[in-house]
Amino acid sequence: MSWQPARVRRAVFRPSGLFLCLVALFAVSGWMAWSGFGAVRFNVLLFVISGWVVSLWLSIVFPLVFLLLGGIGLPGGAVWVDHAHIRGRLRETLISLAGPLVNIAFLLATVAPFAFGVDTSTHEQFWAGLAFLAFLQLTASLLNLAPIPGVDGGNALRPWLSAEYRRGFDAVAPWGMILLFALLMSPIVSGFFFTLVYGIGDFIGLPGWLADEGRRLFQFWRS
Structure with missing residues (x-):
């Protein structure tokens, strides 16, 4: 008798x-920032936070604290993986990546309008918020790829290590995330990291000045 996989109800998905x-x-606050409805800075705050949480969804508390305090996107969505049930080192690496x-993917989606030369002079607050959201996705992408144990970049290398x-x-x-945090506290490491972030952002068409304006609008309590 052959084994047949049980049908999974659609409700699960x-x-x-x-x-x-x-x-x-995310959609409503984006429209409010676009149209200038109400308090623009608060709209940008909601737009960036909701967009960031949608992209993370699973583990949001630690990344959100960093987002509010420092305006930097940390990796999120931590998922436990049972490596014993994964066959093949390449599969383990792909799962980690x-x-x-x-x-x-979120970075490319949010930076696409700027790469194609959208006119940011109209609805500038909306575009500033979107640019800052793209900036956060860029920082998260780079940090997620860091070759540190416990971070996805390090986990991608794990299968290829000796026992x-x-x-x-x-x-x-x-302790990987704590190690990553400690490294970012170093002015040398932090300076190198953000130089890399702005360099890549400029290369892919993300206006650094607009992302900075989005950060300023987002952190309205500092103004």
Whole structure:
């Protein structure tokens, strides 16, 4: 008797009501920023936060704290993976790279209007918010690809390590995000990182000045 996979109900794949509300908030706040309705800075705040949470969705608290305090996008959506049930090192690597690829997809989607030369002089607050959201996706993409244990970039390298090195890797992995945070606290590392971010942003068509304006609107309490 051959084994037949059980049918999975469609309801399992339906997005939750909360997620749909976040998508709606992203759309409405984007329209409000576009049209200049109400308090523009608050609209940009909602637009950026809701767009960022939609892109992360799973693990939002730690990245949101960084977003509010420092205006930097941290990797999110941490998922536990049972490596024992994955066959093949290449598959393990591809699974680990799924998170960064999502960030890159959002990055390309948000930066596309600027790359194609959209006129940002009209609805400037909206475009500033979108540019800042693209900037966050860029920072998250780069940080997610960092070759640090516990971060997706490091996890992508793990299958190719020897058993001895994997044991050391697994011991450090739970502290990977803290290690990443500590590195970003260094002025030298932070300076190099943001130079790289702005350089890549300029290369792909993201206006750095507009992203900075979006950050200023987003962090309205600092003005």
